[in-house]
Amino acid sequence: MSAAETLHSSVQTNAPPAISLAGVNKWFGALHVLRDINLDIALGERVVVCGPSGSGKSTMIRCINRLEEHQQGKIVVDGIELSDDLKSLDAIRREVGMVFQSFNLFPHLTILENCTLAPIWVRKMPKKEAEALAMEYLERVRIPEQALKYPGQLSGGQQQRVAIARALCMKPKIMLFDEPTSALDPEMIKEVLDTMVMLAETGMTMICVTHEMGFARQVADRVVFMDRGEIVETGEPTALFENPQTERLQLFLSQILRGH
């Protein structure tokens, strides 16, 4: 409890939210995948989103940097409202980093080039400076020695850590993680989670879609439980896991625990 409180203290409660979703709805054809989503995330807050598959959790965070378009409601990221305006979209994508389940490194570029690409082309950073920055982040995720290899030569865990470094090279204010450990072999999950914990300790605003409940307990300020496109319950991790209020969360937790 006290650990969670100290983490909470890093959250600036008075500042405007880093991300705000208000009355967000989305449909895939006739399928209603996001239903009246309301969620405010403060700067420096760490939120874990969990829920059964098909509950809309990935779709929700993909709406935040507009990899998916929402059809109703309002999403404001870092004070900028998401709209069809390309300028505001570019501005948001510069501030929001994303890590995918399947890494999505660029296989034709070296690890270093993967990391320097966006700083050079989007931030217009000189190449030397971008390379120094990339090496700094590769050291932080503890794989500087792989810098000149290609993604195909790295293990899954290493690739995911590169993906984290690549996103960090843009110096984002917010990081989105879409099931970052789901495609990994069990022995590699820990190295990626360790990297994410380290990142959480730097005070980064993070939203993680994950089933790693240990991770949620360790770093999350808040856990959001989604089911069938709705936010069903939200709360501080210990309280939420130990005292679920809804039947749906109880069912989900029992399934997760059985799986472990």
Add this chain to the structure above:
Amino acid sequence: MSITTDSLPVAPRLAPALSVGWLGWVRANLFSSWLNSLVTIALAYFIVKYAIGFVDWAFVNAIWSVPNDAAGRPDTSSCRDNKGLGACWAVINEKHRFMLFGTYPYEQHWRPAVVCVLFVGLYIVSAMRRFWRMELALIWAAVLTVIAVLMWGGVLGMPYVPQERWGGLPITLILATFGLAFAFPLAILVALGRRSKLPAIKALCVLYVELIRGVPLISLLFMASVMFPLFLPEGMNIDKLLRAQIAIILFAGAYLAEVVRGGLQALSKGQYEAAEALGLSYWQKTGLIILPQALRLVIPPLVNTFIGFFKDTSLVLIIGIFDLLTAGKTAIIEPMWQGFAVEVYVTIGLIYFVFCFAMSQYSAKLESELNHGRRR
């Protein structure tokens, strides 16, 4: 104290003699069963028999030159007597300049010859990856300008040669080089357009590809040479070669677009999303992430199409343009050389083969070079 034998490592031994080396290969691939042995022996018999027959025809019994008769014309009677036994390479010896350069003025043949060398040089430079920079576009512009000056002349003391008199290999190289150099960028744009979210652009690209693919190249060439001038205002005339060239560009563009689109579709959605999530613009994403991967995926079908179009340029013969094949055909129109078509076609085939084989070898090399770090 005891020694257990199973704790000692097994010493390496030689593999059985019949499973390694060329003997092993022959055994495994040619004589693995009695049926395979039978097929091997039968095929070996036919190959040796026809190879000997060909060598006899092409080299041993071949006639390399013929004397001139009293009137100063070549006397081909010795070739005629030898027909069926040996090749008459004298026809190539006599007619090779016409085959290569068509009706281009004889004393000016050095100009198309230089043009051919320039083209080959351009291919070699373009093929080297260390020249893949912006400067390459300048090199192309410069070389193509020099080629135009050489072909037309009219400056620097070179007499003017109208386009109607061009012929042979330079025509084939011009049609193929300009054709593919323009068709390829066009194809990339059309392939991207077909995947565009904008309905008008998408519809336009689909219409273009389907219309062009739906008609044979020959009918497109006919349209370009016969119908197109009817739509032009009186007095305005676009060069026949240029019209054929445009038809070839449009035709090749549609086919290449579909090849490129195949590569675009083979990329996972994650690559697009990762590029977008990093904030790359559409053209940055396309140029830095999507095309480099999509194009290297489609190198084999791309080169396949290139090779096909290199040879398809020979179809311009039906609208009366003197490419390499037409020039060869015309070279043996004189009565004394009639009947020696095989020798001429073998030679022309060999020229086409050299270019096409070089393309296919280069593509194989490029493919293996570009696939570094990619696990298969």
